[in-house]
Amino acid sequence: xxxxxxxxxxxxxxxxxxxxxxxxxxxxxxxxxxxxxxxxxxxxxxxxxxxxxxxxxxxxxxxxxxxxxxxxxxxxxxxxxxxxxxxxxxxxxxxxxxxxxxxxxxxxxxxxxxxxxxxxxxxxxxxxxxxxxxxxxxxxxxxxxxxxxxxxxxxxxxxxxxxxxxxxxxxxxxxxxxxxxxxxxxxxxxxxxxxxxxxxxxxxxxxxxxxxxxxxxxxxxxxxxxxxxxxxxxxxxxxxxxxxxx
Amino acid sequence: xxxxxxxxxxxxxxxxxxxxxxxxxxxxxxxxxxxxxxxxxxxxxxxxxxxxxxxxxxxxxxxxxxxxxxxxxxxxxxxxxxxxxxxxxxxxxxxxxxxxxxxxxxxxxxxxxxxxxxxxxxxxxxxxxxxxxxxxxxxxxxxxxxxxxxxxxxxxxxxxxxxxxxxxxxxxxxxxxxxxxxxxxxxxxxxxxxxxxxxxxxxxxxxxxxxxxxxxxxxxxxxxxxxxxxxxxxxxxxxxxxxxxxxxxxxxxxxxxxxxxxxxxxxxxxxxxxxxxxxxxxxxxxxxxxxxxxxxxxxxxxxxxxxxxxxxxxxxxxxxxxxxxxxxxxxxxxxxxxxxxxxxxxxxxxxxxxxxxxxxxxxxxxxxxxxxxxxxxxxxxxxxxxxxxxxxxxxxxxxxxxxxxxxxxxxxxxxxxxxxxxxxxxxxxxxx
Numbered sequence: 001x002x003x004x005x006x007x008x009x010x011x012x013x014x015x016x017x018x019x020x021x022x023x024x025x026x027x028x029x030x031x032x033x034x035x036x037x038x039x040x041x042x043x044x045x046x047x048x049x050x051x052x053x054x055x056x057x058x059x060x061x062x063x064x065x066x067x068x069x070x071x072x073x074x075x076x077x078x079x080x081x082x083x084x085x086x087x088x089x090x091x092x093x094x095x096x097x098x099x100x101x102x103x104x105x106x107x108x109x110x111x112x113x114x115x116x117x118x119x120x121x122x123x124x125x126x127x128x129x130x131x132x133x134x135x136x137x138x139x140x141x142x143x144x145x146x147x148x149x150x151x152x153x154x155x156x157x158x159x160x161x162x163x164x165x166x167x168x169x170x171x172x173x174x175x176x177x178x179x180x181x182x183x184x185x186x187x188x189x190x191x192x193x194x195x196x197x198x199x200x201x202x203x204x205x206x207x208x209x210x211x212x213x214x215x216x217x218x219x220x221x222x223x224x225x226x227x228x229x230x231x232x233x234x235x236x237x238x239x240x241x242x243x244x245x246x
Numbered sequence: 247x248x249x250x251x252x253x254x255x256x257x258x259x260x261x262x263x264x265x266x267x268x269x270x271x272x273x274x275x276x277x278x279x280x281x282x283x284x285x286x287x288x289x290x291x292x293x294x295x296x297x298x299x300x301x302x303x304x305x306x307x308x309x310x311x312x313x314x315x316x317x318x319x320x321x322x323x324x325x326x327x328x329x330x331x332x333x334x335x336x337x338x339x340x341x342x343x344x345x346x347x348x349x350x351x352x353x354x355x356x357x358x359x360x361x362x363x364x365x366x367x368x369x370x371x372x373x374x375x376x377x378x379x380x381x382x383x384x385x386x387x388x389x390x391x392x393x394x395x396x397x398x399x400x401x402x403x404x405x406x407x408x409x410x411x412x413x414x415x416x417x418x419x420x421x422x423x424x425x426x427x428x429x430x431x432x433x434x435x436x437x438x439x440x441x442x443x444x445x446x447x448x449x450x451x452x453x454x455x456x457x458x459x460x461x462x463x464x465x466x467x468x469x470x471x472x473x474x475x476x477x478x479x480x481x482x483x484x485x486x487x488x489x490x491x492x493x494x495x496x497x498x499x500x501x502x503x504x505x506x507x508x509x510x511x512x513x514x515x516x517x518x519x520x521x522x523x524x525x526x527x528x529x530x531x532x533x534x535x536x537x538x539x540x541x542x543x544x545x546x547x548x549x550x551x552x553x554x555x556x557x558x559x560x561x562x563x564x565x566x567x568x569x570x571x572x573x574x575x576x577x578x579x580x581x582x583x584x585x586x587x588x589x590x591x592x593x594x595x596x597x598x599x600x601x602x603x604x605x606x607x608x609x610x611x612x613x614x615x616x617x618x619x620x621x622x623x624x625x626x627x628x629x630x631x632x633x634x635x636x637x638x639x640x641x642x643x644x645x646x647x648x649x650x651x652x653x654x655x656x657x658x659x660x661x662x663x664x665x666x667x668x669x670x671x672x673x674x675x676x677x678x
Contacts, residue, residue, distance in 0.1 A: 048519075048520040049519070049520060050519050050520060050677035051677065068522070068523065068524050068525060069522050073521065078520040080516045082513025083513070084512060084514045084516060084517045086258070093258070093261060096254070097255075097257075097258040098517060100251055101254065101517075101522075101523050103250050145517065
């Protein structure tokens, strides 16, 4: 569904992403792991057409994206790391606006809003101002905004930052449901247990390059700990090192 | 270009603007309040036709007929509010800014002025103490006082007791004066004629004195304010509302630009850019919503001025609307420029506040541009606010027809096009 081939992006002298390739199939959740500054968000930004890669390509359903108004962008839904919502508007007004960006209007838009809010468990708060929402509710609404146009591919950039365990669990259930509906999910996070629970495959990046692309079991088998199965965190630290990243 | 995303962007921006009560108050109520205040100051004479009086003190240390006449003339003048405190008190009042000026008529002024009137003596001094921060009022005091001094001195010299005594005293002195003989003869002849004139006049009595006239202004002035028509008075509120409305719609649009920077900080532009919407649609949506808000600010301000202060569009209504739309677009694209050139909301806020204040000051929104030096007046032609204010003035109190709106509107549309082009070329489209 989503194929990333040999992506490269630099900012001045900094090589943010270098020769990154991986793919995400239908009904699959791929975890994109890496320390701070490893190139995760830059990679997601290039897939969402927010940044233009200097090299490589992004294939959506086998075809390259061509320009800002390419209809294939409808196949992609973005859930950014920031709470990209208008606090001063109601959830309904937010979703009506984000839906209209995908040419949705009238009854189809209302139906999409209802479905997305049902999924994230916020249907009863549809008319409330977003600024009255808790942090966890905003995170779920952030997810709903990315689902409105029913994309085939969902890009989730650290979607559980700062939420309580209940909201996090609710988001996990939403994502598992979406996966079961055949969506292709790319999930970036720092939380190892999230990836361990959700991911079908894990791509580890560091210094802009892919250093591992495997299943959880495959990654665990790379690190030998006597008599015990290695945790994902120990695998991650073995792969990326223990030095602090800024 | 699909209209659904465009109209959604406009609707969302309007919802955000009108949902923020503070923003609405600052954009609509504050300009009306400030424009009303400035309008009341710059509206000229009050409805009774009385000009604002200049507070002046006169200290008459002479007590002569001439000095008494000067004081009476000043007191009767409609331009002055005259008091006669002691000198020390007057000096203190000027120092504290309670009086614009104080005039001290020194002892012996009347006699000396009489002598000097016929060119046979040193000119006495009138002491004028003034507040240096009110030099315009000092100039008015000096000018108007000259008239009263001349009137009082000439009145006394041509028939007053002081004039008679002065002529009788002067005639015998002429022979010993150092001047050519022919000049002595001419002066003696003139003063003898004056003496004969005195002898025909009745002496003393208030009626006789009241009938005498000194030298008066040999002309009167007919003043005609060049407004929209001969029977239409100048309405200072028209200018102040134009200036303040422009100022606050620029502030509102600068704020819109800063909001765009905040939207970027909050990741909202990532959502916008990830959608299949063109850059043109994204920027046009912002320009349209900004222009609608700007136009509303301008029209609401003028509607208030019309209802409450009787401001009228004495020129072309179509021209007024054309300039209003051009102003709205200019302001809206200015907001876009702020978003395109600003690095962060905090730095953009400081710089745009300064930029807007400079534009409105130089554009004549606070005080008319004609008081600026000539070079500055030329420079302000490069400031869009100048064209906006001049254009709105032309359509309101100046009563100029549609043709008068073409140049200001065209220039404002030109500024809008330039701002848009710069903004589009400098806008940061990549969202890392």
